[in-house]
Amino acid sequence: MAFDSTKYIWMNGNLMRWQDATFHVSAHALHYGSGVFEGIRCYETNAGAAVFRLDAHLERLFASAAAYDMEIPFTQEELSDAVCETIESNNFSSCYIRPICFYGSDTLSLHPRRCPVEVAILAWEWAAYLGDEGLVNGVRITASPYLKFNSRMMPTTAKACGGYINSILAVREAVNRGFDEALLFDSEGYIAEGSGENLFLARDGKLFTNNEESSILLGITRDAVIRLARDLGYAVEVTKFRLADLLAADEAFFTGTAAEVTPVREVDGALIGSGKRGAVTTEIQRVFFAVVAGRDARYADWLQLVANRPAYAFS
Numbered sequence: 001m002a003f004d005s006t007k008y009i010w011m012n013g014n015l016m017r018w019q020d021a022t023f024h025v026s027a028h029a030l031h032y033g034s035g036v037f038e039g040i041r042c043y044e045t046n047a048g049a050a051v052f053r054l055d056a057h058l059e060r061l062f063a064s065a066a067a068y069d070m071e072i073p074f075t076q077e078e079l080s081d082a083v084c085e086t087i088e089s090n091n092f093s094s095c096y097i098r099p100i101c102f103y104g105s106d107t108l109s110l111h112p113r114r115c116p117v118e119v120a121i122l123a124w125e126w127a128a129y130l131g132d133e134g135l136v137n138g139v140r141i142t143a144s145p146y147l148k149f150n151s152r153m154m155p156t157t158a159k160a161c162g163g164y165i166n167s168i169l170a171v172r173e174a175v176n177r178g179f180d181e182a183l184l185f186d187s188e189g190y191i192a193e194g195s196g197e198n199l200f201l202a203r204d205g206k207l208f209t210n211n212e213e214s215s216i217l218l219g220i221t222r223d224a225v226i227r228l229a230r231d232l233g234y235a236v237e238v239t240k241f242r243l244a245d246l247l248a249a250d251e252a253f254f255t256g257t258a259a260e261v262t263p264v265r266e267v268d269g270a271l272i273g274s275g276k277r278g279a280v281t282t283e284i285q286r287v288f289f290a291v292v293a294g295r296d297a298r299y300a301d302w303l304q305l306v307a308n309r310p311a312y313a314f315s
């Protein structure tokens, strides 16, 4: 199991043993996907375990909850502290962290009414999402027959549990046909994103990525990579793009907390550029992995040291 090394889970204000962190089968979220969540990474640095862009992730969590009119019964500071506590209690030097807020048990009417908002934080050790080999050699992706939902169906910028059924359909279909990942398009035929990653293209030394107008989740890794690329001197244009633009690109890569910076080498059998990790992607990866490991002082404020968190007492 992916969770073998996890001993403690934070739930509604307390750390508890893995086996005790359970919910009732009548929980609203289990039936309807009525929850919001985050995916965060903690990296090993010389100064100890550090969470990458914890504030940005928690801000997005609160924004996702607000999009569904869900009131999280903790403050951002409390959850920030709880994330660090969870990592510390499990003795992880690096891990993936999953805060989730969801409607618990009270009614199974679609309107959640008085369902309590339950909050839990899991952490576990999770290696490269698309594989170590994918980080070096790139992944093979396919245009999904499933469209990405648009914000008139569900806000794409909110990270809601139920929305991931769309991603699950797409990734299973892609893997069944022998690909590593699906590429979803929006309802106008523009590229949206991977099932769990944003996409960047590089052409003639310039970078391109899309935004919420293409039905994407606004990734925090995407935001970090835009800044890193601009600081490296690249022009980054935020624009809609189509399959033809991807096929004409010199390089392409996915970004995401789980996937980090993963080159895309092939789309439905057509090579992107040389079909190998390109120079721009390699440079972005190098800087990204230096930043998350705390080896670049310019971005130190993106790292929250687990041991240095502000002390906070739960009421």
Ligand code: PMP
Residues within 6 Å of the ligand: 039, 167, 193, 194, 195, 196, 197, 198, 216, 217, 218, 219, 220, 221, 222, 255, 256, 257, 258
């Ligand atoms: N799009 C989707 C659909 C995702 O699930 C993710 C992963 N959270 C991303 C993009 C990338 O977002 P981030 O960089 O914040 O992890």
